[in-house]
Amino acid sequence: QILEVHLFLATLLYSYLEAFVKLFVPVRRKSLSGELVLITGAGHGVGRATALEFAKRQSRLVLWDTNKHGVEETAAECQKLGATVQTFVVDCSKREEINSTADKVKKDIGDVTILVNNAGVITAADFLSTQDHQIERMFEVNILGHMWTTRAFLPVMMNNNYGHIVTVASAAGHFVTPFMVTYCSSRFAAVGFHKALTEELSALGKDGIKTTCLCPVFINTGFVKNPTTRLGKILEVEEVVEALMEGIVTNQKMVFVPSNQSVALLLER
Structure with missing residues (x-):
């Protein structure tokens, strides 16, 4: 118990010192010009806004979505x-579609250097009212889809020791909320995937492959009507994407929006 308290205080002190140093030491930002960026779920919301930000930074884009009209509008x-x-x-709930399309991208366009796993689905209901197919789809898209897409594009990144894998998750991958048992579970899985993959790449000496996990509280994307949450205010897409882009260009491993969520997580632990 005493050891845990000391460990907590040491971590808290380190976090404050790190934040203090960052006030005075400018963080290096990498250029995104010329990078081949693949974004899933790019037809709407965070995916569309992220694509626009990469476009402003002269990146080349490959956009995936289930909605043909939406993804073409983004393009x-x-x-x-x-x-x-x-x-x-x-x-992105279908492994065969992911693999066949990934093969086309690699053959016809080139090596993806930045992968943004953004596709996600959400259903809000109490656990017993959530239908079987809804549970399956949330896991198929929110975590298995991330895995299949990453497995498709990671080998070339490994060979080149160069790339960036972005996992769009949620604060619901760290904090729980009622009536979203399945959604929280799938987002916890996505956060765990990001953390474990980051550690594995480090253990393999692949320090040229960066990883970033985005964990916002709930965003006003139109998917949930009249959203409310005990996790804080409902965010607008633009402020979330601004934080994500800053996280990518500075190679941050975990991006919380708002940033005080990281302190809340530390206190909870």
Whole structure:
């Protein structure tokens, strides 16, 4: 018990010192120009806004979504910013679709250097009212889809020791909330995937492959009507994506939005 308290205080002190140093030491930001960026779930919300931010930074884009109209709208907006864009209609709950489309991307476009696993689905209901197919789909998209997509593009990153894998998860992958048992479980899995993959890449000496996990509280994307949460205010897409892009260019491993969620997590532990 005493050891745990000392460990907690030491971690808290380190966090404050790190934050203090960052006030005075400018963080190096990497260029995203020319990177081949693949974004899943790019037809709407965070995926679309992230694509636009990469387009502004002269990245080349490959956009996936189940919604043909939505992903083509995103592509058109990115092209107005001067980006080269290819779009694919892909259901990230289906491993075969992910693998076959990934093969087309690798053959026809090139090596993906930044992968943004953003596709996600959410159903809010009490656990016993959540239908079987809803439970299966949340896990198929929110975690298995991340795994299949990463497995498709990681080998080339490993060979080159270069790349960046972004996991879009949620604060619900750290904190629980009622009536979202399945969703929280799938997001906990996504956070665990990010952490374990990060450790594995480090153990393999692949320090050129960076990882970032985005964990916002709930976002106003239109998927949940009149959203409320004990985790804090409902966020707008723009502020979430701004934090994500900062996390990517500075190679942050975990991005909480708002940032005080990290302190809340530390206190909970």
